Amino acid sequence: MSYTPRIGIVGGGIAGLAAAWSAAETARERAQNLDIVLFEAGPTLGGKAQSLKFAEHGGYLVETGPNGFVDRDPIVRRLAALAGIEDQLVEAQAADKRRYIYSSGLREVGPHPLTLARSGLLSVRGLLRLITEPWQRAMPADPKESLHDFAVRRLGHEAAERLVAPMATGVYAGDTRGLSATAAFPSLSRFEQEHGSLLRGLRAQSRTDRSQGKSPPLLLSFRNGMQSLPNALGATGRFSVRMHCAIDEIRPDRHCYQACWSTPEGDQGTDTVDRIIIASEAPVTTRLLATCAPQASDALKHLSCPGVASLSLLFRRSDLAGFPKGFGVLMRHGQGQRVLGCLFETQAFAHRSAKDTVLLRFLLGGSLDKEALDLDDDELERVAFADLGRWAQVAGPPTVRHISRWRQGIPQLEVGHEDLVHRVNAGLARTPGLSIANSGLFGPAFIDAARAGWDVGAKEAVLALQASNSR
Numbered sequence: 001m002s003y004t005p006r007i008g009i010v011g012g013g014i015a016g017l018a019a020a021w022s023a024a025e026t027a028r029e030r031a032q033n034l035d036i037v038l039f040e041a042g043p044t045l046g047g048k049a050q051s052l053k054f055a056e057h058g059g060y061l062v063e064t065g066p067n068g069f070v071d072r073d074p075i076v077r078r079l080a081a082l083a084g085i086e087d088q089l090v091e092a093q094a095a096d097k098r099r100y101i102y103s104s105g106l107r108e109v110g111p112h113p114l115t116l117a118r119s120g121l122l123s124v125r126g127l128l129r130l131i132t133e134p135w136q137r138a139m140p141a142d143p144k145e146s147l148h149d150f151a152v153r154r155l156g157h158e159a160a161e162r163l164v165a166p167m168a169t170g171v172y173a174g175d176t177r178g179l180s181a182t183a184a185f186p187s188l189s190r191f192e193q194e195h196g197s198l199l200r201g202l203r204a205q206s207r208t209d210r211s212q213g214k215s216p217p218l219l220l221s222f223r224n225g226m227q228s229l230p231n232a233l234g235a236t237g238r239f240s241v242r243m244h245c246a247i248d249e250i251r252p253d254r255h256c257y258q259a260c261w262s263t264p265e266g267d268q269g270t271d272t273v274d275r276i277i278i279a280s281e282a283p284v285t286t287r288l289l290a291t292c293a294p295q296a297s298d299a300l301k302h303l304s305c306p307g308v309a310s311l312s313l314l315f316r317r318s319d320l321a322g323f324p325k326g327f328g329v330l331m332r333h334g335q336g337q338r339v340l341g342c343l344f345e346t347q348a349f350a351h352r353s354a355k356d357t358v359l360l361r362f363l364l365g366g367s368l369d370k371e372a373l374d375l376d377d378d379e380l381e382r383v384a385f386a387d388l389g390r391w392a393q394v395a396g397p398p399t400v401r402h403i404s405r406w407r408q409g410i411p412q413l414e415v416g417h418e419d420l421v422h423r424v425n426a427g428l429a430r431t432p433g434l435s436i437a438n439s440g441l442f443g444p445a446f447i448d449a450a451r452a453g454w455d456v457g458a459k460e461a462v463l464a465l466q467a468s469n470s471r
């Protein structure tokens, strides 16, 4: 009888589910059998993508993690098609794509230079320095350069503080003085290398896209929230899913691995797998690697993942008369705001609350304010409500609040990140059959996690099937 190889996957977030799906697809394309089992510690699939739907107040939908994804890689669409929910994709509303930075008031920012010029975000001097960017000397890419230093060098101090830092907050909840320019925003660094300038690089990119008939990437989500995708991927029966099953230890055992698990009820057991893909958050992955790939674990422990609190508040629309149109606002650090940013959920995706309500989501915490996660719920709401009052007219309190604290929040691709990835990979190379999908190593976004999971799932499936053929 032919041997059916077995792959274990730790974690039922988008990275783990994408890995499971691509492994299953690889086996199907090769017409070979592959046993795939995904272990999820928690009660639901999706990891940080948790979408909570409520019927009260005319109905509303709270996203506690990602509220959408930028469609810059076809991977999420492909997964949606495989799971049969492509028709549930929704685009952020065109009219409300305006974004703001809070810097002594709300400043509208957009890709058009005139919007920025009119916003008053930068002084005339700062603006003039910004537009001289194409004439600034290009330097070789330096993995030791922080995003802050890179931005100051290319765009000037003001733009670095008032424009780049809030934008980095929006992606990483991070500190530009710690984030790496080459790892955290590789396309900016690439523009400097290839075009000698960010502005020239951006223009060249849009010319190429236009000539290839590509439109700028859209901001997409799913009608019933981001968790729709993980739920649909897990429900297809293409692989086994074991919920409430936390992997506590991975033991190498000659040519296979013993995945030791436990449940909240105290049950324990061990599954034997030929290959294992770890798709948990970086701190858990670090712990699991300690016994089976100590060098990789030693390297990965330096990937910082500061926590983030997400606070959703539902208001009566009449209490927010004159509320700014748009997608959301990011705060410039040091302006007396504790909130990092606020997403105007209802305006970006209209279906997220009823017509007479407005759903706002505030993010707090991150690298520069780790203590925010320790505020109790009332204090978090008080802080967010007070900050909101600085830039919007609010006539009444919220009718509903939801709070999630992600203690292993957003991975920071800091200076030295490329070296960290190299050391993790060198450590893993000593342990054949063991891979990491994502854990924040390859980017902070939902789409990065999906891509990393998909690629590693296919690679591991091929290796598992090849090994079984040679048995």
Ligand SMILES: Cc1cc2nc3c(=O)[nH]c(=O)nc-3n(C[C@H](O)[C@H](O)[C@H](O)COP(=O)(O)OP(=O)(O)OC[C@H]3O[C@@H](n4cnc5c(N)ncnc54)[C@H](O)[C@@H]3O)c2cc1C
Binding pocket: 010, 011, 012, 013, 014, 015, 016, 039, 040, 041, 042, 045, 046, 047, 048, 049, 064, 065, 066, 067, 068, 069, 070, 245, 246, 247, 248, 279, 280, 281, 284, 308, 309, 310, 363, 406, 409, 410, 437, 438, 439, 440, 443, 444, 445, 446, 447, 449
């Ligand atoms: C507040 C917030 C807002 C965000 N907003 C956006 C956004 O708007 N757009 C965007 O693109 N990205 C956003 N992100 C980032 C995005 O959520 C992540 O990139 C993505 O969800 C990571 O997916 P993942 O599968 O790698 O990890 P996770 O989603 O963290 O999944 C890891 C899974 O592993 C499980 N697990 C952990 N330990 C074990 C164990 N021992 N055994 C078994 N299972 C285990 C966990 O329970 C979890 O289900 C946001 C993140 C946060 C925190």
